[in-house]
Amino acid sequence: MNIFGRMSAQVPMNMLITYGMVSFYKSTIALIFWQWFNQSYNALVNYTNRSGNIPISFDQILKSYILTTSAALITAVGLNRLIMNLPPICERFVPFVAAVVAHCINIPLMRIKELQNGIAVYDENKKFLGNSKIASRRGILAVLISRITVSSMGILLTPILMEIIGKSGITANMEWLQELIEMLLCGIIYALAIPISCAIYPQISPISIDKLEPELQIQCLSSNAQYHQNDIGLFVHKHALADEDKYLVSNQYYDTC
Template sequence: MSGINIDEPRWDQGTYMGRARHFFTTTNPLNLFATPSQLDNAKLIVDKYRSGESVNLSDDEIWAAKHLYDSAFHPDTGEKMYLIGRMSAQVPMNMTITGCMLTFYKSTPAVVFWQWINQSFNALVNYTNRSGDSPITVKQLGTSYVLATGGALVTALGLNSLVKSMPPLMGRLVPFTAVAAANCVNIPLMRMRELKEGVSLIDENGNNVGQSTVAAKKGILSVCISRILMASPGMVIPPLIMNKLERKGTLRRYPWISAPLQVALCGVLLAVATPACCALFPQKSSISVSRLEKEVQEKINMLPNPPSVVYYNKGL
């Protein structure tokens, strides 16, 4: 039997390149084309390997099965996830939604429709990838969905009214501002339990040493930064290109090109930005014990051989 640790990523998560390679594999849209029988076979291989059974496969074949398994099955429950809620659906779904938000940004009904579609997709992704240990309640999901959608709409419609007298480029950048604002509302609300009760802390040996709201805040801030930076290339570069084409008169001559061109541009940019920004911060993040809240420091320092650094899951 091979000696690989199938429960850890294939590449070193202590380096940015290792994390980037992991997320390029996880978000690969080609995984969406795997048939149900291919997914079930990948699950069978992973389950057999974990139980110690002989699978008679090379390391590369085992890792290929693991990556396909990770792309479709929930890490905690083992259930097959909704197709468009999987990480491998992020690029094709976001490129379509983002491209349409950037194209149809002037009409109020269109702004309402596409911001609503975007937040509905985000809610489905959050529900599909919910933690098995700390599941998102229906009330929590609904509250986050309503407030994030409301925040995005208020930002988009409010800014649209303010930029009417400004250069056209300012109007094209409104969707990005609305999405950034919605992320700042949505992510903390979805993880409200962590903000109230704290996130689990472990030492270097994997032992649970406490809960910390300070670590939770740090993790949520990291995720907010990653999500906003992830959206930036696809929501900033296409408007710059389209603004230039508009000044040259290209869009007047070929008005039909706007939506497909922006969807395609978003696809190329998101294919790189999604895994690149997911990898910015380690999934297993560290924090010095001296930076934790006082009562948590005291609890950890009472342990035999207390650690000076602890670790927590920052989330995605």
């Protein structure tokens, strides 16, 4: 497994990327480079943590990478030109808007098979009911909100805090100290943001049975069903042990949260 694509690399890598995006936003070339670097890293994470149950093809990752990177670059460069006459602080929020647009394209594309085929839903006793496209849409929306939460805390909070620190005079005439503080802030914020965003939604998410497809409703005797919020090919194995059936639920997924 590629070391930079592993989940353990999320904080240091996102610290570096966010620092680059919020520090070098005035230069168009730098803006393009950091948006490209960010989307390239996201593609690496998706590929490294891809599911073994419903594998993601290289073509699918490449298509998502090209569309997402193009959208992020067009958004960033376009917004930068539109806000030229606005207060300078507005420029610092351009990377966030570009990141949100990229997430809205990347996540559905990377999980297109879930949208097409649905994800496994099971009752409160772990009995497999079937695949639900409704549950897959809810799960993907939850992942999207989690990703945007991480981006907002890192890309939005850092410039705001740096603006406050700059006005306080702490870093006056010490540009190196300002850059150091900014990088440390990025690291601290991401160290907090990533677990917080993952905790927004439970891993096993309940869903009212009356919100599922009719064919699944008739199979469930309880009022609630469950699905894995980050499911990429949640699958259920049925094992006959002694006189009873037991269900083993296994999960592999590539999403960060």
